[in-house]
Every structure is written in structure tokens, then in C-alpha cells.
Amino acid sequence: MKKLALLIFLLFPIITQAQDYMQPYLTLEDATRISNAAEAKSKAEGWNMVIVIMDAGGHIISLRKMDGVQIGSIDVAIAKAKSAVYFKRPTKVFEDAMKAEGGTRIVTLPNAVAIEGGLPIFKDGTIIGSIGISGASSAQDGTVASFAVAAY
Amino acid sequence: MKKLALLIFLLFPIITQAQDYMQPYLTLEDATRISNAAEAKSKAEGWNMVIVIMDAGGHIISLRKMDGVQIGSIDVAIAKAKSAVYFKRPTKVFEDAMKAEGGTRIVTLPNAVAIEGGLPIFKDGTIIGSIGISGASSAQDGTVASFAVAAY
Amino acid sequence: MKKLALLIFLLFPIITQAQDYMQPYLTLEDATRISNAAEAKSKAEGWNMVIVIMDAGGHIISLRKMDGVQIGSIDVAIAKAKSAVYFKRPTKVFEDAMKAEGGTRIVTLPNAVAIEGGLPIFKDGTIIGSIGISGASSAQDGTVASFAVAAY
Amino acid sequence: MKKLALLIFLLFPIITQAQDYMQPYLTLEDATRISNAAEAKSKAEGWNMVIVIMDAGGHIISLRKMDGVQIGSIDVAIAKAKSAVYFKRPTKVFEDAMKAEGGTRIVTLPNAVAIEGGLPIFKDGTIIGSIGISGASSAQDGTVASFAVAAY
Incomplete structure (x- = not known):
């Protein structure tokens, strides 16, 4: 038991450091699985879509x-x-905000899109990428995006 | 028989016209097959690549x-x-031209890239798209591009 | 005394001229002090921010x-x-203007941002630079920007 | 000892998975330390510089x-x-390549800069960011960049 405690003690600083300076990332295998789900859902619904997966750096x-x-x-x-x-948030959040405030100030926010169909992808609370769907109505784009992210 | 001849006569102009105004195009299924070949070749060689397939409109x-x-x-x-x-030609053509003339005028040609790894894709003499490969040396990029287009 | 008066008389135009063609400017030391204040305030509030300081030329x-x-x-x-x-004014001025007029014409104004968090920095009535804060809500961004400029 | 072996066995898959899908990243604290070294070196040499630190996403x-x-x-x-x-390589590599081949094809490579003063920053073989220095001669820019990265 002493050895066990020692081992845990020795491993602990390494793991802690790793958590501080390490972060998860999205692989091509992940992206392909998510894209396959998006394409399958689109075909099942009879929609044609463009499916984009990005990493955490955009x-x-x-x-x-x-x-x-x-x-x-x-x-x-x-x-x-x-x-x-x-922006670590669904594009629908900007769409809803613009509707709610009846305003357009979000138009002046660089890189913000206020149309449903973009979703961030998180792993253990850290953003690792995103999906963007376009081709049908924005609500339908959003449906496919949600379905696909659930497949991650 | 007269009726049959009349029908052929009536249909003929339509078919001719259709042949004049049709062009082949690259499908996602084609693009996926070409990309799969590029990825398989890259893995076999131990290279990591970005693989891009474009349609005839770029x-x-x-x-x-x-x-x-x-x-x-x-x-x-x-x-x-x-x-x-x-430009309906491999990027290596521009690379070779720059070397041959020891010059730089191609640098001022909009959208021209003078580094091997880009190839047009033709069907029956008509351009239907292209492939762009990057990740290893430009010669290796070119090897993967050629291998992939052969898979079309 | 006469000589002194003459000297002052002779020097005066030179000094006046110098005052006419000089303007204050923001140093990196100033910018660092302002940024430090912004970062300290952000940490105290538990917010994570991007802090930008610009000179009078943008x-x-x-x-x-x-x-x-x-x-x-x-x-x-x-x-x-x-x-x-x-525009020598806080970004909140544009935000308020858009809300007040219920309009969108400011969207067509080049380089205007209508979201709180940007403040000009003045010295003796002359603009010498600006601060831009983003990362939390626009009101919180504005709080940090105001706190930081006060540290100048 | 059996318990120890079991523990290592149990931990192993977790650590392996983490290595596969986790990667190190650069913190603001790291970036500040690197920038401080660059600024101190510049001052010691009597040079004025712009010092930029980027993350792995650019x-x-x-x-x-x-x-x-x-x-x-x-x-x-x-x-x-x-x-x-x-490009995970010093900008000097492009500078040297252009000199060596007496050519200019690298000019057509998007985002490539062929002037000394840019260096990638690696941690355990993974790229986590970069430094860019400009303000003096390109050789002097490179000297400051190298000195600063050594401080990481």
C-alpha cells in the first residue's frame, strides 16, 4: 500500500501539470464520423448540404x-x-439575440454569423472545434448540425 | 414505320441540342473516391496531407x-x-516555367501557384475539377496528386 | 531686465511654433500600465479578456x-x-445611437463597431490612442475598459 | 507488486488515450516570459522591435x-x-530556399514569409505557437527571436 501511495504521489504532479497545459483536440477520424452522421441525416430528410468541420483554431x-x-x-x-x-456558442444565439433586441449591433461584431446552423464542439468543457451546415432552411441546417454533434 | 421515322425526326433536334449544351461534372462520390486514393497513398508513404477537390467553378x-x-x-x-x-494545367507547369525563364512574371498572374501538387481533372476533354495536395515536399505532393487523379 | 525681456521676446515665437506642431503620444510603458490595470480588474471580477491598446494612428x-x-x-x-x-468616441455611443434610432445605417459606416468595450484615450484634449476589450458581456467589457483608462 | 502492476495496467490506457487526443498549448504567462526576454535582448542591443507571440492556431x-x-x-x-x-519552420528556411534556388516560386505559397525573424515554438515535439520579430535588420530580428524562444 505504501508503494501504491508513493506511485500515486509521483504520478500526481505529472497529471496535474498535464491538465494545466494540455488540451484535447479533434482528429480527422472524429470529423469524418461527425460528417458521416450529418450526411446520413441530410439524405434521410431529403436535403442537400455543405458540411464543414473546424478545429479549435478555426x-x-x-x-x-x-x-x-x-x-x-x-x-x-x-x-x-x-x-x-x-465565439464558443451556436450561431442561433446571435440570431435569437438580434430578434430579441430588435437591433442589429451584432452585425458589427467581426466573424459573427446570426443564422442557425453553426455549433461549437466541446470535450470535457474545452472547445475542440465546430460544425457548420448550410443548404436547406436555417432551421433544417440546425437540425442536421445538432444530430451530427450528438454523433461525436 | 412512317410514324416511327416521324418520331425520330421530331426528337432529333432536341437530342442534338442537348448534346451541345451539356457538360460532365464531378460528383461528391467521385471526389470522395479520389480523396480516399490520395489518403491511402499518403498513409502508405508515411506522409500527412491536406487533400482538396474542387469542381469546374473552383x-x-x-x-x-x-x-x-x-x-x-x-x-x-x-x-x-x-x-x-x-488555368486548366498542373501547377508544376508554372513552376517549370519560372525555373526555365529564371523570372518572376508569373508571380503577377492572379491565382497562379508555381508549386507542384495541383492537377486539373478532365473527362472526355472537358475540365470538371481539380485536386490540390499539400503537406510533404512539393514533389511528394505531386506524387499523391497524380496517384489520386488516376483513381478517378 | 531689458536683455531678459528681449531674450523672452526672441524665444517666444520659437516656443509657440513648437507648441503648434507637437502632439502627445502613448508610449509602450503607458500601454503596459493600462493593460496591467485591465488584466488586474478582469482577474478580480473572474473574467477572461483580450486587451488591445492602439496608438493615435490605429x-x-x-x-x-x-x-x-x-x-x-x-x-x-x-x-x-x-x-x-x-471616431474619437466610445463604441457605446454607436450602440446607443443604433438603439435610439432603431436603425441600421451605422452598419454601413466603415470601421464603426456598435458594441460597448472600446474607448478613446485623450491627453490634454488630444486623442493619443484607444483601448478595446472583449471576452465577457459587452457591459463587462466596458467596465474593464473604463477602469483601465482611468489608470492612465 | 501485483497491485502496482495492476495500477500501471489500469492507468496505461488512460494515459495512452490522453497522449493520442491531448496536446500542449502556450499560456499567456509563457508568452509574457518569451516577450520579456525578447524586449530585454532588444534593449541590450539598442534595437527597437515589435514582438508577436501566436498560439498553435495562428x-x-x-x-x-x-x-x-x-x-x-x-x-x-x-x-x-x-x-x-x-509551416512549422523558421521563416529563414524560406529565405534560404529562395536564395539557393535563385527562384521565386515560394512567393506564390500562401502565408509564407521569406525573411528571417519568425520561429515556431515546440513542446515535446508538438507545435504550440510561434514568435515574430521585426524592427531592425532581418538578421538582428532573427537574433532576438532565437534568444526569446530559448527563454521558453
Whole structure:
């Protein structure tokens, strides 16, 4: 038991330090699984979508554009994913805020998108990336995004 | 028989017209198959790559970033794919031209990238898209791009 | 006494001229003191902030991002500081104006940000720079900005 | 000893998983220590510098502009830091490559800067950020950058 206690004691500082200076991140395997879920859900609903997954730095890990989607949705999905990871919150939060205050000051907030379909992805309370969906109505985009993040 | 001949006669102009105004295009299924080949080749060689597939309009259909690749390779792979489809030629053509003329005038050519790793994708003589690879040396990027396009 | 009067008379135009063509400016030492005050206030309140100090030309003298702040706050704090020094007024003035007129015309004003947290910094009536704060609610950002400028 | 072996066995998968999906990151405290070293070195040499520290995603954690530095050095230092973290290599590598090949193809590489003064920062083999220095000659910028990274 003494040895056990000693081992725990010796390991503890290392683990503590790791927690202080280490953070989780999203792999391509994770991003592919999330994207597959988004694509499957879109097909089941009969929608065509652009699906974007970003890492915690706002860089694209995965993008796929289903056939027939308007090309404008590529930049929209990228912008939604960026907004979600830059502000650690769903783009719908900005959409609701603009409706609630009847105002538009959020328009002057750099990189903010106020249209549903962007969601941050967290692991153990730390942001590790985001998803951006565009192609159908914003509510439908949001439905696919939520379904996909649940698959992570 | 007369009726059959009449029908063919009536249909003929329509079919001719359709052939004149149709062009092949790259589907997400095609892009996924090409990307899978690129990723498989990269893994076999022990390289980490960003793989970008664009359509004939220079819009991203598929992007995947393998774990551990420098983030700068995302913009580089996008730029290579864009150069390849914008100019209907491999980015290596510009690289070779710059070396041959010992000059820099290509630097002023909008959207041109003079680094190997970008290839146009043709079908029946018509450009339908491109691939951009970045992550290893430019020669290795080019090897993966060629391997992947052969899988189309 | 006559000589003294003559000397003053001769020097006076020179001094006047010098006063006409000089302006105060913000040093890195000033910016560091203001940033330290902002960071101390943020920690005391339990908030994580991005703190930006600009000079009179709208160029960043100092930026610091506290751990854990959403990355979107970097661009937001820069934009607030820029708006404050470009228009010599707090960003809250634009926010209030948009609310008061229920309108959106300020959205079309280049470089204007209509969200509290940006303040100009004056010395003897001359603008010498600005501060931009982002990371918590806009009201909290404004609290930190005001506290910090008072430390100048 | 059996208990010890069991404990190690139980801990092993957790630690392995953590290594797979966890990565180190740069804190503001780290960035401040590195910046302080850069500023002290600059002062000792009689140089004025802009000092930029970025995180692994290419986002600014810390920026300070010493008094009297040309304003153009702000964007230069940011660009050098971005190049270093985007390509996981010193900007001098691009500078040397351009000299060696007598060519300019690197000019077409998005986000690449071919001027000494940008260095990546690694921890245990993983990139966690970068430094960008500008204000004196590029060789002097590089001297300060190297000195500062050694202080991490």
C-alpha cells in the first residue's frame, strides 16, 4: 500500500501539470464520423448540404459538398463553423439575440454569423472545434448540425 | 414505320441540342473516391496531407486534413487546386516555367501557384475539377496528386 | 531686465511654433500600465479578456489574450479599439445611437463597431490612442475598459 | 507488486488515450516570459522591435510595439509569426530556399514569409505557437527571436 501511495504521489504532479497545459483536440477520424452522421441525416430528410468541420483554431479539417447544393452554401457553412468556434456558442444565439433586441449591433461584431446552423464542439468543457451546415432552411441546417454533434 | 421515322425526326433536334449544351461534372462520390486514393497513398508513404477537390467553378467539393499536418497546408492545398482548375494545367507547369525563364512574371498572374501538387481533372476533354495536395515536399505532393487523379 | 525681456521676446515665437506642431503620444510603458490595470480588474471580477491598446494612428501597441478567452475576441477587441480611435468616441455611443434610432445605417459606416468595450484615450484634449476589450458581456467589457483608462 | 502492476495496467490506457487526443498549448504567462526576454535582448542591443507571440492556431496571444519602431513592422512581425506556425519552420528556411534556388516560386505559397525573424515554438515535439520579430535588420530580428524562444 505504501508503494501504491508513493506511485500515486509521483504520478500526481505529472497529471496535474498535464491538465494545466494540455488540451484535447479533434482528429480527422472524429470529423469524418461527425460528417458521416450529418450526411446520413441530410439524405434521410431529403436535403442537400455543405458540411464543414473546424478545429479549435478555426481551421477546416473536413468539408464535403453534396451534389446539387447552391455554391453559396460553401462560404456560408464555413462562416457558420467559424462563428461557432470563434465565439464558443451556436450561431442561433446571435440570431435569437438580434430578434430579441430588435437591433442589429451584432452585425458589427467581426466573424459573427446570426443564422442557425453553426455549433461549437466541446470535450470535457474545452472547445475542440465546430460544425457548420448550410443548404436547406436555417432551421433544417440546425437540425442536421445538432444530430451530427450528438454523433461525436 | 412512317410514324416511327416521324418520331425520330421530331426528337432529333432536341437530342442534338442537348448534346451541345451539356457538360460532365464531378460528383461528391467521385471526389470522395479520389480523396480516399490520395489518403491511402499518403498513409502508405508515411506522409500527412491536406487533400482538396474542387469542381469546374473552383469551388471546394471535398477537403480533408490528416492529423498533424501544418495548418498552412490548408490554404496551400486550396490555392493549388484553384490554380489547376483556373488555368486548366498542373501547377508544376508554372513552376517549370519560372525555373526555365529564371523570372518572376508569373508571380503577377492572379491565382497562379508555381508549386507542384495541383492537377486539373478532365473527362472526355472537358475540365470538371481539380485536386490540390499539400503537406510533404512539393514533389511528394505531386506524387499523391497524380496517384489520386488516376483513381478517378 | 531689458536683455531678459528681449531674450523672452526672441524665444517666444520659437516656443509657440513648437507648441503648434507637437502632439502627445502613448508610449509602450503607458500601454503596459493600462493593460496591467485591465488584466488586474478582469482577474478580480473572474473574467477572461483580450486587451488591445492602439496608438493615435490605429496601430496596435499592445495586445494580450488571457488564457481561455474565445479566439473571436481577438478580432473583436481589435475592432473596438480601432472604432474608438478612428471616431474619437466610445463604441457605446454607436450602440446607443443604433438603439435610439432603431436603425441600421451605422452598419454601413466603415470601421464603426456598435458594441460597448472600446474607448478613446485623450491627453490634454488630444486623442493619443484607444483601448478595446472583449471576452465577457459587452457591459463587462466596458467596465474593464473604463477602469483601465482611468489608470492612465 | 501485483497491485502496482495492476495500477500501471489500469492507468496505461488512460494515459495512452490522453497522449493520442491531448496536446500542449502556450499560456499567456509563457508568452509574457518569451516577450520579456525578447524586449530585454532588444534593449541590450539598442534595437527597437515589435514582438508577436501566436498560439498553435495562428492567433495572437501577445503583441508589444517598442517606442519608435516603424509602424510597418507590426504587420511584418504578425506575418512572420503566422508563417512560422503555419509551416512549422523558421521563416529563414524560406529565405534560404529562395536564395539557393535563385527562384521565386515560394512567393506564390500562401502565408509564407521569406525573411528571417519568425520561429515556431515546440513542446515535446508538438507545435504550440510561434514568435515574430521585426524592427531592425532581418538578421538582428532573427537574433532576438532565437534568444526569446530559448527563454521558453
